[in-house]
Amino acid sequence: MKKFVSLLLALVMVLALVACGGGSTTTEQPANTPSTSTDTPSTSTDTPAPAASTDTGAASGEGKVFNIYAWNEEFKGFFEKYYTVPDGVTVNWVIVPNTDGAYQKALDEALINQADAADDDKVDMFLAEADYIVKYTNSEATQDVKALGVTDFSQMYPYTVSTASDANGVVKGVSFQCCPAALIYRRSIAKDVLGTDDPDQVQAQLDSWEKYDAVAAQAKAKGYYMTASEAADFRVFSNNCTMPWVDANNKLQFSPEITAWMEQQENFAKNGYTVLSDVWKEDCTNQMFKDGKTMCFFGPAWYFNFCMTNAMDPDKGCYGDWAICEGPQSYFWGGTWLLAATGSDNPATLADVMKAFTVNEDICTKLVKEDAQFVNNKKVNEAIASDPNYGNDFLGGQNDTKFFCEHADNIKFENHTIYDQLCNEKLQEYYREYLKGSVDKDAAMQNFYKAIGENYPTIVLPQ
Template sequence: MKKKLIAALLISSMAISTLVGCAGKGKDGTKDPDKEVTKEVTDAPKTEDNKEKEGGSGDTVTQGKVLNIYCWNEEFKSRYTDYFEKAGKLPEGIEVNFVITPNENNAYQNALDQALLNQESAADDDKVDIFLVEADYALKYVDTDYALDVKADVGLTDEDLANQYQYTKDIVTDSNGIQKGTTWQATPGLFAYRRSIAKDVLGTDDPVEVQAALSDWNKFDDVAAKAAEKGYKMLSGYDDAYRTFSNNVSAPWVDGTKIVIDDNLMRWVDQTKAYTDNKYNNKTSLWAPEWSADQGPEGKVFGFFYSTWGINFTLLGNALATPVSEGGKEEVGNGIFGDYAVCQGPESYYWGGTWICAAAGTDNLPLIKEIMKTLTCDAETMKKITEETQDYTNNMKAMDELANSDFQSAFLGGQNHIKLFAEAAPKIDMSNISQYDQGLNESFQGAFKDYFDGTVDKDTALDTFYTSAIEKYPELTR
């Protein structure tokens, strides 16, 4: 019966077309090119026959010949290749197969759902071994038997996981309190602002002084008005501030079966409407060409809410006049490289991240344990990732060492942004996460765009939201 319920959950999820966080985006902020799934995979949660031998605490285990990893882009592949395989940790005779399905129109989740539903009947070499998930839909998978306990099944210990940020554990903890995934990333958010614009509007570009001017939403609104007087926009578009509000709600989206719109989300609605009416934004949407252009040399926007990956990859790429792919260099003189800095902004939040889950039915538990331990628990490996890529990693010890060092970001004018991320990450609260976050957040944002543009009133936008929400989740009520 439990498997039938899980299957129903996965099948119903296939019908929902969504786009979340950085899913489906390349490191330059553009959509990944379409790729074919590299291998077709089919079925398998744990059975009573294999449950015992899969134990991660010294039980007898088998080692398969093929490790199938389901993901939606090349990011984890690069981390695995550079910091695990090149470190000589892959046993001889093991083939690693990345099954990459771009996440356009929910294609990745659909492919993964089908593979997990077919897992039990799949040949050993075709089984899903590792699959990756994002925060907004993690509970869809970790709150089922399709994802294994990273401690009891995989074999990681409390000591292994001790230095990971708590919120990264909470996101992949099921309703029984069992952690079902682990990640090499932590993705706290900051406010990235143009130094030159801050000097013109506030008389300073110093991160401490700029933070003092933006430390709460009332101050943020005051600076938006000052920026407008100087001919600048405070934000680019409708969605820029959304996650700073949605990450700080007082309760989950759903109470029983009733959809509950948190007051903090309505504060986002009211602020965005005011910014649109007062011309404090450019009326763009996330990932649109106009939004990306606002981050570049011709942009007149004070700043952008971005998390770790966004600053070091997307924002940096958009800031260059000549892209690296066209021969440009990441250095001062190319566009506005060096003209950005970061501060905490008015509220703590996070955006994005990728979690590694072990699939029930895998015959590669020893290798999965070693991958998880190396890439998500080993302080030296994680410190090296940050030093070489500026990706913020999920190890408090490693990040605190860099926060208190002379580490610098040339892109951010020599600022040690790791220090700010290290201060922000422990403040992230995931106590109100739910399996409905992805779909309802997207419906909510989409429903209010006509209201911001002035073509419908607020009540009509609310009705549009409820209609969209219940179409996605028929079990819910308003």
């Protein structure tokens, strides 16, 4: 009898659970809050110390918690330094690292559950990069910022606005950066290899890929590396692509620019012109120390502060021994867009934050002068570009804002897909194995296709 009872109990449990389980697989709406459903987002609630004030336009009826999703601390730093949070609102940062698409995964989970989340748990604003912004602007998860009150786009660079717009031209967010990028070179090494460290003269010797390759050989002959990563100049090619990663039939394809990069790096690896390393890894960044042997790095304004801390190291670094020039081809890299999440319960704060970092000239000027950013405000940038007293000490006094101003208008944001981040990352990762000689080229490409297939089941892979 007892056996029977316990068996019955057990069966009832199973039935109940299976029934619930079955339900959840069809609706696919786990009811957990965004912060618990992800890997390990570090959540921190801060009330930042105000540095500069903006108009605190928090209307009544605003939510108490302003949730911002980001993949690193960069914008958080600026936000806490320059933005005064309206009274009664606390800012909650959910920061998930970008690697292997972890940030997108966490963000997607939160956005999919947005409708069911409690007001204070709703995503209000999230940050997105050029590599995957298309996925969010072309979805219902983001909302029209013009309706929120962000209407002045006159001083923004056109590409930043079109990138944040959906297919119908509805603007879903703003960028606080503009990211024309440069070839960043070590002055002392350039002097040794090219006989000059003057940006114009260096540029004259590096203004085509043929010349660039020839200089790489010269650098090698003098015992230097041209680049510290085979992917250092990847963005110069990939952000000038003439074909998107997938065609109209969702078939994976290689833009001629990507193929050109692959060929160039085959040559670089064979001749030892470059260190073979991920751009974010120590092997690469250690080359920025004073005793580093690498002449060229590639990056936009954010690269200095964010990636070149080794070069700024007071003991081992080489602060001031750097300069920038256009290099073989004009390009852009990255950018951080602030997107407005649909369903935000803090619309006024949301609009206010967006305006503060794009329209507020006071904040924008400080971002340039104190944080070496290139902001998304033409008027501020141009004022600094024409200021004869302004110079970036890290670049030996060169006026980098002037350089970036000259190149910002040329940026085009074209041929992007929702698959870009992993396509770019995985290609670099698996192609590096080939460049290192661990596998043959065919195997490297097969492994790349496999990685894409695992992440994007709908992409048709070449055989």
